[in-house]
Amino acid sequence: MNERDSATTGDPRHRARVRVDQVRTVYLHSPTTTIGSLVAGAALVAVMWNHISHAVLIGWLSILCAHQVLRVYHYRSYLRAGAEGQQSERWGKLYVMAATTAGLIWGSAGVLMFVPDSLAHQAMLVLILFGIAAVSMGSLSAFGPAFYALVFLTLLPIIVRMLLDPGPARIYLAIPGVIVFCVVLSFGRRVNRIVAESKKRRFENLDLIEELRAQKEIAEEARHQAEAANRSKTQFFAAASHDLRQPLHAMGLFAAALQEKVKDPEVRDVVSSINASVSALEGLFNELLDIAKIDSGVIKPKLTHFALENVFGRLRDEFSAEAAAKGLRLSVDGGTRIVTSDAVLLERILRNLLSNAIRYTSAGEVALSATPAGDKVHIEVRDTGVGVGPEDRERIFEEFFQLGNPGRTSKKGLGLGLSIVRRLCGLLGYEIRLASQIGKGSTFSFDVPPGTAPEPHRDAPLAAGDRGDLSGKLIVVIDDEAAIVEGMKVLLSGWGVEVMGSLTGDDVIEAVHAGERMPDLIIADYRLGGGVVGTDVIERLRRELDPEIPAILVTGSAAPERVSEADAKRYDLLFKPVQPEKLRTLIDAKIRRMPA
Numbered sequence: 001m002n003e004r005d006s007a008t009t010g011d012p013r014h015r016a017r018v019r020v021d022q023v024r025t026v027y028l029h030s031p032t033t034t035i036g037s038l039v040a041g042a043a044l045v046a047v048m049w050n051h052i053s054h055a056v057l058i059g060w061l062s063i064l065c066a067h068q069v070l071r072v073y074h075y076r077s078y079l080r081a082g083a084e085g086q087q088s089e090r091w092g093k094l095y096v097m098a099a100t101t102a103g104l105i106w107g108s109a110g111v112l113m114f115v116p117d118s119l120a121h122q123a124m125l126v127l128i129l130f131g132i133a134a135v136s137m138g139s140l141s142a143f144g145p146a147f148y149a150l151v152f153l154t155l156l157p158i159i160v161r162m163l164l165d166p167g168p169a170r171i172y173l174a175i176p177g178v179i180v181f182c183v184v185l186s187f188g189r190r191v192n193r194i195v196a197e198s199k200k201r202r203f204e205n206l207d208l209i210e211e212l213r214a215q216k217e218i219a220e221e222a223r224h225q226a227e228a229a230n231r232s233k234t235q236f237f238a239a240a241s242h243d244l245r246q247p248l249h250a251m252g253l254f255a256a257a258l259q260e261k262v263k264d265p266e267v268r269d270v271v272s273s274i275n276a277s278v279s280a281l282e283g284l285f286n287e288l289l290d291i292a293k294i295d296s297g298v299i300k301p302k303l304t305h306f307a308l309e310n311v312f313g314r315l316r317d318e319f320s321a322e323a324a325a326k327g328l329r330l331s332v333d334g335g336t337r338i339v340t341s342d343a344v345l346l347e348r349i350l351r352n353l354l355s356n357a358i359r360y361t362s363a364g365e366v367a368l369s370a371t372p373a374g375d376k377v378h379i380e381v382r383d384t385g386v387g388v389g390p391e392d393r394e395r396i397f398e399e400f401f402q403l404g405n406p407g408r409t410s411k412k413g414l415g416l417g418l419s420i421v422r423r424l425c426g427l428l429g430y431e432i433r434l435a436s437q438i439g440k441g442s443t444f445s446f447d448v449p450p451g452t453a454p455e456p457h458r459d460a461p462l463a464a465g466d467r468g469d470l471s472g473k474l475i476v477v478i479d480d481e482a483a484i485v486e487g488m489k490v491l492l493s494g495w496g497v498e499v500m501g502s503l504t505g506d507d508v509i510e511a512v513h514a515g516e517r518m519p520d521l522i523i524a525d526y527r528l529g530g531g532v533v534g535t536d537v538i539e540r541l542r543r544e545l546d547p548e549i550p551a552i553l554v555t556g557s558a559a560p561e562r563v564s565e566a567d568a569k570r571y572d573l574l575f576k577p578v579q580p581e582k583l584r585t586l587i588d589a590k591i592r593r594m595p596a
Contacts, residue, residue: 016087022143023092029139030075034068036135037102041065044128048113051121056112064105071098092143099146103153106132110158116165119172126173129158133184141191151188155181179483301342301428305451308370308379309335311347315368319354328361334370337377338451341428346448349424352417353381353444361385364441373447380445387438397422397432471496473520473591478505478537479554480529488523491580504528505537509544518546521590526555535569550590554578 041064045057074094078086110129115121133151140147159181162174312335323330339346350368357366364384371378388396397418425432425446436442475497477488485501492499500519502508505528512519522541524534538551551569556576572586 019089019092020087023095024086025142026095026140026146027075027078027091030071033135033139034071034075037064037132038068040128040132044109044113044125047121047124048115051115051118052113060105060109060112067098067101067105074098092145095143096145096149099140100149100153103150106150106154107157110154111161114158114161114165122162122165122173126158126162126177129154130177130180130184133181137184137188137191141188144189147188148185151181151184155184183483301345303340303342305338305340306343307336307338307451311335311343311350312368312370314347315350315354318351319358319366323358323366326358326361327363328358329365331365331367331369333367334379337370337372339370339377340449340451345424345428349421349446350379350381352421356417357381357383357385357442357444361441372450375450376447377450378445378447380443382441382443384441387440388434388436388442389438393434393436396434469496470587470591472498474498474500474517475521475523475587476500476502476508476519476541478502478508478522478524478528478534480504480525480527484525491583495584504530504532505541508541512545519549521587522549522551524551524553526553535571538571539569552583552586552590
């Protein structure tokens with residue numbers, strides 16, 4: 001169901017309320033998008049100052065500022081209108097007009113500020129315009145007409161201009177730009193569908209709650225329906241993980257391939273920024289899916305005995321730079337303690353607590369420690385940050401609640417970290433405790449059962465820097481999305497690999513026999529078209545060709561049964577979106593383990 005379907009079908013009352021709520025959502029994002037637009041506009045003018053006519057730049061920036069002033073006026077008028085006044089369809093039309101105007105302004109920049117003889121300036125222009133479109137997925141995707149108006153009008157002019165350019169922009173920027181444009185539209189449409197469906201279900205549930213007050217029999221029935229609606233929402237997120245990860249997966253592959261090919265240092269910096277943005281988007285996306293997986297019961301603890309040393313060491317390495325950048329002292333102590341827990345889930349709990357502590361601490365120390373406490377191991381994360389008042393000590397564990405962030409700026413995350421911590425602690429049977437004083441800091445703590453001795457671990461893969469020569473190796477790539485296959489081809493070809501791509505795997509055997517050469521490795525997506533799964537395709541190819549062909553299974557699901565199946569059939573798992581460095585390391589390891 002697309003955005004139009006979600007917003008225009010069903011009960012007319014729900015339809016109207018969903019549209020009003022969609023409009024309200026985008027208006028409340030106006031302060032953030034206004035500041036972001038002005039900053040991006042000023043940065044673009046500064047970059048182009050010595051290459052574009054000053055009159056053009058000043059005129060364009062003046063129009064952008066005037067438009068943002070008008071948007072601020074509309075925002076304030078919307079707030080003054082109150083709850084009843086905000087029901088009018090006029091506000092939605094005004095916002096679409098504002099988004100259309102913004103798209104025209106940014107789209108004109110793609111033509112007016114295009115520097116034909118400078119690939120670096122072209123790349124910076126593309127980065128800012130595509131950044132505006134990517135950010136709009138978060139701020140505008142709730143309201144489809146405004147999102148599509150902004151994205152189309154912003155990106156189409158620069159894409160057309162690059163395609164008409166005879167220089168290298170056509171190869172390095174235009175073609176990936178077309179792909180990313182399609183990815184942005186696809187991902188925005190999916191997010192819009194999720195938001196619209198979620199809002200519709202929320203209003204349905206609210207109506208059910210009203211009916212609950214009428215009589216006990218209706219109340220009981222309505223409760224069951226509300227629970228069913230909540231389960232379906234969670235199941236929807238879990239099932240959608242594959243489809244939502246695909247655009248990120250494709251974007252990461254193309255960005256990595258571009259980085260391998262580009263030699264210009266400035267352009268490489270731009271591509272590195274794109275990769276960093278993909279990683280950040282992946283982090284936010286994973287938080288949303290973690291909530292859905294925990295609530296739907298997909299995640300099951302796997303308890304083992306292990307020393308905290310490896311977990312603590314990874315966390316120290318991960319957060320040292322971030323803490324140092326803020327002038328904080330990061331202390332990690334007690335890693336020699338042995339506990340009984342799920343190492344992955346415990347590390348996720350501590351990662352969220354440390355991230356939260358550093359985010360809300362501006363001076364002093366953040367400390368992670370493990371100490372004996374009777375028959376338990378007491379683990380705590382302590383900071384010298386802003387502290388939490390008594391009235392907020394329960395609310396901070398609610399979804400999307402954030403202290404000191406009324407404007408919902410993205411720098412402070414989504415407000416899901418502590419909600420995930422409480423869920424994971426509940427899953428493992430731990431009681432999360434909070435001791436805090438305003439202005440002096442907070443301490444989050446819980447107790448973990450002790451362990452007896454660390455259990456053996458699987459052999460670690462090769463180090464990232466220990467790369468083998470992949471020249472001439474033949475790798476079969478199977479994925480039901482052509483963009484993924486093409487992205488893999490571009491990336492692997494840059495490493496000297498010969499790639500045989502397939503959407504189903506049905507044509508691989510014939511191609512292998514025609515080429516009279518056995519593949520060195522199979523990389524297959526788990527979920528293929530028509531209900532086919534990648535494990536079945538790999539097994540069929542092994543039976544027909546060689547049972548010893550190594551294989552890598554790519555999946556968007558971290559379900560325990562998927563891990564068990566991979567272990568049983570001698571696959572290695574990679575989770576979407578695949579990080580190219582991890583893929584390269586795993587390919588080296590698989591091929592080096594093959595008999596000569």
